[in-house]
Amino acid sequence: MERVPVLKIGDILLVSIQIDMEDQVALQLQEDLADRIVGTGCHGVIIDISALDIVDSFVGRTLATIASISRVLDAETVVVGMRPAVAITLVELGLSLPGIRTALTVELGMALLARDRQFTLPDDDEDDADEAVVTAS
Amino acid sequence: MALSTDEAGRFAGLLESNGEALTSAWTDAVAGLLRGRLSHAELHRQIAELQKGFQSALSGGAADLEAEAAGELRALLSEVSSTRARQGFSATETAVSIFALKEAVLTVLDQDSATDAATLRDYVSFSSFIDRAGLFTFDSYVRAREELISDQAEQLLELSTPVVKLWEGVVAVPLVGTLDSARAQVVMERLLQTLVDTGSPYAIIDITGVPAVDTQVAQHILKTVVAARLMGADCIISGIRPQIAQTIVALGIEFGDIATKASLADALRHVLRQTDATAGRRGAGRRES
Known part of the structure; x- marks a missing residue:
């Protein structure tokens, strides 16, 4: 069975789905991700679905489950790169994927996560050392 | 014969x-x-x-x-x-x-x-x-x-649905004329495609030119906003005229947590304030959207 690779970049786990999302693949990804989040202690997960033509209700639900699982493990999930056609189909199906954060591109997704971490960091220094945070281009 | x-x-x-x-x-x-x-x-x-x-x-x-x-x-x-x-x-x-x-x-x-x-x-x-x-x-x-x-x-369909870039990372759709299902579909597709092409995380839907908003039109707009959100872009609805606002309330249409503004200028200001707030300065209403 094909597997979706999970890449670690700094504090973020990057998952780029390049194959057809069959139910088994989705479930395997859910397990792998949970393992990797615990194993690496990462605080962010980015799932890139820009190569996906079809997102059915099962995959949609799995994405929502992955988001919930990683939230329990203190990691924020961002789904990036959803195609317009996919978004329209999901809306027509009445699936608005509640609880999932989205961004247009991987870059914007990383910026979103970086911003999030920043706000949750302890507020000890008041100087402008963190002015140079990644900005949303 | x-x-x-x-x-x-x-x-x-x-x-x-x-x-x-x-x-x-x-x-x-x-x-x-x-x-x-x-x-x-x-x-x-x-x-x-x-x-x-x-x-x-x-x-x-x-x-x-x-x-x-x-x-x-x-x-x-x-x-x-x-x-x-x-x-x-x-x-x-x-x-x-x-x-x-x-x-x-x-x-x-x-x-x-x-x-x-x-x-x-x-x-x-x-x-x-x-x-x-x-x-x-x-x-x-x-x-x-x-x-x-x-x-x-x-030609009419093409004429009436331009998507314009308003600012870095902000696109706007000035809707003109009655929004039926066919046009709403075209608007939705074009807007979403433009979001992908330009990588803009914000979109403003301006309905100044829409003569009447009924539940169906509102439904179309809401669908567009939800689809844009799924893709990771935020939508603001602007150009709501007084009569339209009254109709919306009378019909019981809920826009939920979608930002609505009276004018395009207000919407742009809102977006700029948000991007400013999210550009690294801590505090300042990041979670307000």
Whole structure:
């Protein structure tokens, strides 16, 4: 069975789905991700679905489950790169994927996560050392 | 009723021998019907061409209009009717220009003293051929008109749904006109595609030009906003006029947590404030969206 690779970049786990999302693949990804989040202690997960033509209700639900699982493990999930056609189909199906954060591109997704971490960091220094945070281009 | 080869041949001969007389009789009959909306010279040229078409089709032994020999005639007829359709003539005026050939033929036959039962039979079958040609003209006319209408509808669709870049990372869709399902679909697709192409995380939907907002229109707008959110872009609805706001509330339409602003300027200010707030300065209402 094909597997979706999970890449670690700094504090973020990057998952780029390049194959057809069959139910088994989705479930395997859910397990792998949970393992990797615990194993690496990462605080962010980015799932890139820009190569996906079809997102059915099962995959949609799995994405929502992955988001919930990683939230329990203190990691924020961002789904990036959803195609317009996919978004329209999901809306027509009445699936608005509640609880999932989205961004247009991987870059914007990383910026979103970086911003999030920043706000949750302890507020000890008041100087402008963190002015140079990644900005949303 | 199909023409026999003999009949076709006889009529080809008739058309040929009485060429000029027939053309002018036919032109006069049509000119009366069109009431001078086409110049006489132009009409004469057109009629002469048609007559030549009939003649070559018949001398080629065309039994009916579908025959191979009538190919040129069919092309001529459809050309005439589509030009007429574009010039704004009515369907009757177009079809009658073909039917007038019958009268012209009758006039020519009247001058010929040797009319008998055989000529009458010939005339009837010839006239049914012309009927067929007239109906064909009618069909082409309708087809040309339909093409015209669908072209215009398409142009209208393109005209009315531009997506403009307002600022770095901000696009706007100024909606003008009533939003039906087809247009809403086009707007949605174009907006989402532009979001991908430009990588803009913010979109402003301006409904200043939408005359009325009912539950259906609101539904379309909401769907667009949700789809944009799924892709990771935020939508703001702006340009809500006072009456529209009252209608929205009266209908019980809920926009939920979607930001709504009275004017496009307000919406842009809202977006800029948000991008400013999220650009690294801590605090300042990041979670407000």
